[in-house]
Amino acid sequence: MLPDIARLDRQIRIIAREEILSRYQHVDFSIKQDGSLLTEADLATNRRLQQFLHQQWPDIAFLSEEMEVSQQERRLCEADWLWILDPLDGTSNFAAGVPLFATSLALISKGEVVMGLSYDPIRDEMFSAIKDTGAWLNGRRLHCRDSGFPLENAVAFIDFKRLPLNLRQRLSHAPPYGSQRNIGSSVLEWAWMAA
Incomplete structure (x- = not known):
């Protein structure tokens, strides 16, 4: 049985508002080995979501963009069920004051995405999807467009x-x-x- 998407939605919104929006336009950053930026908002959001996920679903492994690549690769190979988190996708935008960034979380089962959530705290938009069930924007079901678009x-x-x-x-x-x-x-x- 999949985790409760409504509970995930609520917690991601709370944490993103508290850890990301509270730091927006007041950003100090460092540079990671790969040249990408890292902010306290990345780390705090990562820490809190990891704690929440572990408390609620302790049997599901966790992988984050903030982990070393070797750790990420090991988790991908070893875990049947796996949370994959990017606590702040668009860190460069966030650090520059550009309001285009989000938190994303996916649940993987045996290498296949079964659930995903992406939250834009600036616009208060939560995109969510469950495999074979559908996709939603702030709880409103999304419908596929005509696939005949060239x-x-x-x-x-x-x-x-x-x-x-x-x-x-x-x-x-x-x-x-x-x-x-x-x-x-x-x-x-x-x-x-x-x-």
């Missing part, structure tokens, strides 16, 4: 700096999509595209 008219959300050079060059010279965007928070990009 790819050449589509907007693609792509972070070119994370792509291999040959793929980046191919997409730049002959894109199969209509236009490209990157707002700095992939979880928001994906949620907005799905909604």
